[in-house]
Amino acid sequence: MKRLLKEILDPILLKFNRRIKFLNKQLLNQRKEEILNSFQSVGELVRLNGETFIFNYPQNIIVGNNVHIGNNAFFHASGGLIIGDNTHISRNVTIYTVNHNYKGKAIPYDNDEIHKPVFIGKNVWIGMNVSIIPGISIGEGAIIGMGTVVNRDVKPLEIVGMAKIEKIGERESSHYHDLNLKNSIGGINGKILSNLDLKKYRLTYHQNKERPIIFVLSTGRAGSSSIVHTLNQHPDCKAFHEDIFQLIRLSTQLAYTNDKDKIYSELKIIFENKIWQAQEEVIVHSDQRLWNFIPFLSKYFPNSKFVHLIRNPKDSIVSMASRNWYAEDEYFSYNSGQWAKYRLQADKIGEYDTKTWTKMSKLAKCTWYWFYINEQIERELSKLDKERVLRLNLKDLSEKKHILGDFVGLGQFDFTVSKENKRKSHHEETYKELVSTNFGEQIEIELKKYSISFSY
Secondary structure (H helix, E strand, O other), X not given: OHHHHHXXXXXXXXXXXXXXXXXXXXXXXXXXXHHHHHOOEEXXXXXXXXXXXXXXOHHHEEEOOOOEEOOOEEEEOOOOEEEOXXXXXXXXXEEEOEEXXXXXOOOOOOOOEEEOOEEEOOXXXXXXXXXXXXXXXXXXXXXEOOOOEEOOOEOOOEEEEOOOOEEEEEOOHHHHHHHHHOOOOEOHHHOEOOXXXXXXXXXXXXXXXXXXXXXXXXOOHHHHHHHHHHHOOOOOEEEEEOOOOOHHHHHHHHHHOOXXXXXXXXXXXXXHHOEOOOOOOEXXXXXXXXXXXXXXXXXXXXXXXXXXXXXXXXXXXXXXHHOOOOXXXXXXXXXXXXXXXXXXXXXXXXXXXXXXXXXXXXXXXXXXXXXXXXXXXXXXXXXXXXXXXXXXXXXXXOOOHHHHHHHHOOOOOOOOOOOOOXXXXXXXXXXXXXXXXXXXXXXXXXXXXXXXXOOO
């Protein structure tokens, strides 16, 4: 009897177990796909091997084509992480792009963060149990030996290993470049990718830099998100809102430094690795942090155009102030994200001395910001050919949507203008406080302090 039951049940249990394994595999593959879709940009033939991955701030991760990431990866990418084409990363690799601030207001450290991006070039091989500290650049074709703590930059083609990251060799240059010219690229377990596989590679922004691209410049998120939702109604348009998260940091760093080359270099690396997210569609990037990148973008993308989307000062400034922009101790006390950490401070760019700036009210600072950003945008756009520039007031978006469509290259289209980035419930209390203080009159008083050379 037992034997009979065994003969009946064994095939059923075997089939059941196979079904469970199949469903688990499906769920794992679905999770991997969701992870990859959460990255800012991802190429073709990208693989997540294994079952366990932790990617903090995936929106700051840019991954090229044919990138393999091993099991138990831990990437903390709040500072920005870029991984080039054909880079293979083994198991248990840790990458940090952020560190605690031990020079701050508390010991052993305070709640601030120091962001330093990590750049990994193309054709890099990273062994098991490697740790990469914030701010590191690993050059093209480098090899990182198992267990290495990468605590200095690694040069192209360099092979490093051991605890002191000593140079243990160098690839033979002519051999490497010969294979690179032949497009002899290893895929799974080093198997040479076919021409069919290579044709699947998605092109980057750098490779498409001659194509038309539209940049929308503004001072806040309401207008910049509204125009994206409006343009995306057209089937031949792909518009993105604040898609390049590194700009939050880079824009402010550029404003504070005279070393533009370092900032521009990082932006070039982003565009050299970020996947162009369209086939024949027009690409539009709308981002309030583009305001001081006009000189770079207009040259890097020679066929680029720019839309200056202006929102009337009262609505803009109230929107900023109700979200506690420039509140005392805004960073962490009110807003903990990078937007607050990298809020542009007038005293750090010489517009006010620190004593005066510190004493200014939140509303006064928001008014300065609205004026200053719009003024800088206009100054740079005035240097470009008129055909590359469209000035548009947010309140006129519905009325002038056909002008926008023609400028972008979409022609006449019946867009429905939508209002986005509405005030959230937890900002209502702050808004009510502003309403009770005759904020409109205060804004008018503040605006009179500035010589406004543009219309709004």
